[in-house]
Amino acid sequence: MKLMFICGAKIQDGELICASWIKSLILYMDRAYEITVFSPQTGESTVMTMENGRCVAVVFAGTQNAEGSLAACLKKETPDAVVIFGTETPYTLSSLQICEQEGMLGSTALFAQGLASACARHYAEGVPEKVIRRWTLRDILRRENIRVEQRRLERRAQDERKAMEKARFLIGRTSLDKAIFQAANPSGTYLKCGDVLRPSFYEGEWQQKSCEKHRIFISQYYYPLKGFHYLLEAVASLKEKYPDIRIAAAGYNPILDASFRNETKDSSYIRYLKSLIRTYGLEEHIELLGTLTQEEMKREYLRANVFVLPSTIENSPNSLAEAMMLGVPCVVSDVGGVADLADHRTQAYLYPSSASYILAYDIDRIFSDPNEAQRLGKAGRERARKEYHIETNIKDFEKAVRNIAGKSE
Numbered sequence: 001m002k003l004m005f006i007c008g009a010k011i012q013d014g015e016l017i018c019a020s021w022i023k024s025l026i027l028y029m030d031r032a033y034e035i036t037v038f039s040p041q042t043g044e045s046t047v048m049t050m051e052n053g054r055c056v057a058v059v060f061a062g063t064q065n066a067e068g069s070l071a072a073c074l075k076k077e078t079p080d081a082v083v084i085f086g087t088e089t090p091y092t093l094s095s096l097q098i099c100e101q102e103g104m105l106g107s108t109a110l111f112a113q114g115l116a117s118a119c120a121r122h123y124a125e126g127v128p129e130k131v132i133r134r135w136t137l138r139d140i141l142r143r144e145n146i147r148v149e150q151r152r153l154e155r156r157a158q159d160e161r162k163a164m165e166k167a168r169f170l171i172g173r174t175s176l177d178k179a180i181f182q183a184a185n186p187s188g189t190y191l192k193c194g195d196v197l198r199p200s201f202y203e204g205e206w207q208q209k210s211c212e213k214h215r216i217f218i219s220q221y222y223y224p225l226k227g228f229h230y231l232l233e234a235v236a237s238l239k240e241k242y243p244d245i246r247i248a249a250a251g252y253n254p255i256l257d258a259s260f261r262n263e264t265k266d267s268s269y270i271r272y273l274k275s276l277i278r279t280y281g282l283e284e285h286i287e288l289l290g291t292l293t294q295e296e297m298k299r300e301y302l303r304a305n306v307f308v309l310p311s312t313i314e315n316s317p318n319s320l321a322e323a324m325m326l327g328v329p330c331v332v333s334d335v336g337g338v339a340d341l342a343d344h345r346t347q348a349y350l351y352p353s354s355a356s357y358i359l360a361y362d363i364d365r366i367f368s369d370p371n372e373a374q375r376l377g378k379a380g381r382e383r384a385r386k387e388y389h390i391e392t393n394i395k396d397f398e399k400a401v402r403n404i405a406g407k408s409e
Contacts, residue, residue: 002034003401004079006070006095007086009039009058016048016058019113020318022085024196027052028394033401036077038070040091070095074102081405082108083171088116093159096166109169109191109404112177115315116160118336120153122313124224126354127272134268145268146224164188169404171397173316174337191400194393197321198294202390205381206302206327208374214245214367217304217328219297219319221249224269227310227333227353229276234310234360236280242367245285248300252290301326305373306366312353314338321388324348327381329373331362341387347380 005025009018016023018037026035027050036057043060050056057077061069074082084095087110099108124132124146132146139145144152164170164184171191172178178190216235221228231247239245266274277283289300301307307323309332314320316337323330324342332338333353342348349362366373 001032001081001401001405001407002036002077002079004036004038004074004077004082006038006040006082006084006091008041008089008091009037010041011043011046011048011058016050016056019085020198021195024198024390025394025397026050026054026056028196028390029398033398036073036079038073040070040095070098071102074099074104079104080107080407081401083111083401083404084108085111086113087111087160087163087170087177088114088119088156090156090159093163093166096163100166105166106168107405108167109171109400110163110167112170112172112174112181112315115177115180115336116153117157117180118176118313118315119225120150120157122225122335123150123153125312126227126229127224127269131268131272134271136266136268136271137264138267149223169400171400174340176315176337176340189403191403193396193400195316195318195321195388196390196393197318197325197388200294200298201322201325204298204302204326206329206377208370208377210302211305212246212303213305214242215303215305216245216247216363217300217307217323218247218249218310219307220251221273222251222270223267225312227312228273230333230354230356230359231308231310232273232276232280232282233356234363235285236282237357237360238364238367239280239282239285241364246287247282247285248287248289248304250289250292250297250300252288297322298326301328304328306331306363308359308363309333309338310353310359311335316341320348321384324380324384325388327377329366329376330380331359331366333359342380342383347383348376 007018007022038059040061045059047055047057059073082099082104084092099105135145161184164181169189169191170181171193173194181190220226235245235247301323307328307330309320311333314336320332330348332348332350334350335353344350351358351362
């Protein structure tokens with residue numbers, strides 16, 4: 001069977017760069033499936049041999065006419081099924097329209113990742129209105145502040161809904177993406193299929209005795225949706241009890257450097273975080289880790305005493321999946337699709353996203369009770385081993401594409 005994946009892939013240093021789930025499909029799917037990857041980005045099209053020996057054609061759009069390039073690729077490859085990854089991307093609706101023009105709408109599916117409609121609604125929760133409306137020098141130069149970013153998401157949400165109304169199929173994983181799709185398209189077919197994680201996270205296990213006590217790891221922080229402002233408030237209330245408490249944050253932004261040069265590069269949100277850090281006296285309690293490789297991320301999960309995900313909205317967060325797979329005790333805001341991935345108090349602590357005092361309470365429980373931390377981590381790991389089982393989820397995806405191609409058994 002011939003499949004086409006449409007996603008924002010690129011080639012860097014001779015390697016295919018795309019979402020980990022897409023890469024896993026290419027690597028693990030049965031060789032009977034012939035896969036072509038179409039990317040709306042510009043680049044030199046090629047046939048790549050993957051690390052498992054699989055050949056995959058990577059086709060890039062032209063600089064002038066991405067829609068024409070996709071139409072030409074569909075005519076040439078004549079796929080049995082097309083999967084467009086991400087409902088929220090700028091190219092989703094136009095790609096779906098091209099598939100419709102080429103008579104392939106009935107064999108094309110959307111694959112839910114982030115959800116623009118949900119992200120737009122919850123993007124800046126808990127951030128003061130004056131910060132949302134403020135313009136820093138960086139914002140002026142880039143012509144975007146928090147409000148503009150939110151409105152851009154709202155426009156994407158409109159296109160996302162149009163795409164969902166048109167699509168015959170959506171492949172998803174959570175009650176959030178299912179609810180949004182069925183609200184937009186009650187007659188559409190929802191196909192559930194779990195994620196496959198990056199390979200290294202299937203090995204290794206967190207240990208209480210070897211973690212760094214009172215260390216919190218967070219995988220992203222530098223835009224409002226990730227809820228770092230709530231975590232700062234929670235940690236501020238804990239630092240007297242735990243003077244050595246530390247937040248280790250992945251992702252680069254010089255929020256602790258107050259020099260004029262770096263201040264001019266601050267977004268309004270980063271400037272807000274700086275003010276909170278100063279107000280709470282947390283300058284010595286934050287460690288910025290920069291952009292991390294897969295192995296570096298794994299090391300930081302295992303090093304932490306707790307993984308925290310304080311987001312204001314999530315669908316199916318990979319960071320939570322990776323932390324649970326490694327057995328790291330997790331405290332996560334109960335938003336979006338999170339409750340489909342972990343049971344509260346059994347496999348993770350879930351708390352109301354705006355309740356920083358409950359977040360602080362749950363972190364304290366893990367810090368103060370090593371046995372509970374170990375129990376929570378082990379239970380989370382057992383859930384993750386079932387939720388992200390490679391063979392099961394690959395077979396579910398293969399079943400889904402056969403359904404989309406009209407070749408279900």
